[in-house]
Amino acid sequence: MASFSTLFFFLLFLIFFNFNNINLSLAHSKHSKTTIVYHSFSHSFPLISARLSQHASKTSFISSLASSRTKKQRQENANNEKAVKPPPPSSSYNYKSSFNYSMALIVALPIGTPPQNQQMVLDTGSQLSWIQCNKRMSPRKPPPPTTFDPSLSSSFSLLPCTNPMCKPRIPDFSLPTSCDQNRLCHYSYFYADGTLAEGNLVREKFTFSSSQSTPPLILGCAMNSTENKGILGMNMGRLSFASQINLQKFSYCVPIRQAQVNNKLPTGGFYLGHNPSSDSFQYINLLTFPESQRMPNFDPLAYTVGLVGIRIGPKKLNISESIFRPDAGGSGQTMIDSGTQYTFLVEEAYNKVREEVVRLAGPKLKKGYVYGGSLDMCFDGNPMEIGRLIGDMVLEFEKGVEILINKERIMDDVGNGVHCLGIGRSQSLGVASNIIGNFHQQNVWVEFDLANRRVGFGKADCSKSL
Ligand SMILES: *[C@@H]1O[C@H](CO)[C@@H](O)[C@H](O)[C@H]1NC(C)=O
């Protein structure tokens, strides 16, 4: 479990930064490499929405390199946002599935012809999707059976170097690509722990049923990573899975992690297209900001929402709404991210939360303890007792929409009898944004209504959501 968690941490990291252009040239490498540093934390505890409906958001990661992005790269990113609008409407997809929830949302999607089920992390914080392809390099060690075997698919093709997508760092797709010996488009990047992930850009179909399949989509085909899961990139970039199939909406319902029985991961629901429960959802608009208010820290491809306040117990914390909005430099944006495990707040907001937690349960705080480099409100002992001292927590959004996190679930079990509040400082991840992670999206339907540029939340028992 520990190594799984570590991998995810870095995986998510990778993804996020990848699209935010962190590029390093490494002396030992022929290619330009992107370093991705993403952090995501593991953990989960549910949120429950209090009033009308709920919502959640996810996001994640952090990169210690975030601040090293160059101005030019940021500019490219911003310029490219124009490319974000999906192509004209074509077919509409309807597909429903379940996913396993640990620190991430793991869907299994049918890819190729005939379809091979591939496990992928559903990530609303990143753009490029990729799958784990069979590694051909070491014939003596067979690849894990769960990886994708291109030779078994009639719809698989490799992207040649001549494809425009293969130009190094085209805007809004800042994957460092290069031409390999076979004149194929090759990409590579490093995880924060120094692990290299690399592969080819390919085209492949998703085949949902005999009557429903996508055209061939651009994906990464990872040839030598240690992970056995891919990524389903679902942000607003034009190369995300959602954009490439011109998806109108998608939704997921994150189950309570504690509900784990018989060592099986809890299962949540996932819809591409219409969700039959959506009548009860409460919606808030996705926010956009003028370019003048974005540089250098704003991510224009993220799902940005209007968080307006935080309550702990009956008390509304004294945090100005402006803290949750991007400032002149684009810092302070609030995103919903399925690929980030915990919630991260900028300094001013975090300090107010911590102050209140210290006021309510200070003597029980585990002094000097920090989990995963980010969570520093941790306790020994009975989490229910601590939860009662602290009370329910509520994330308040525009239009009176709220996410309620019950006191019983305000803390996550991080092992060894220690429980931590699922909130950390954005700074600990090296990011300047507020990120609402999947820990705070439990037992809520979260719908990304792309066609109407809004996000909906609906209270649910996610273990029974499909
Ligand atoms: C969830 O995990 C189980 C094994 O515990 C596996 O059989 C199933 O295919 C997984 N589902 C997804 C969506 O990954």
Ligand SMILES: *[C@@H]1O[C@H](CO)[C@@H](O)[C@H](O)[C@H]1NC(C)=O
């Ligand atoms: C991937 O390949 C590179 C060399 O091309 C190697 O240094 C690295 O260790 C490999 N990574 C894995 C996970 O196999």
Ligand SMILES: *[C@@H]1O[C@H](CO)[C@@H](O)[C@H](O)[C@H]1NC(C)=O
């Ligand atoms: C709220 O915070 C602001 C600045 O952080 C401070 O000036 C103000 O006095 C605070 N108000 C209350 C009621 O504590």
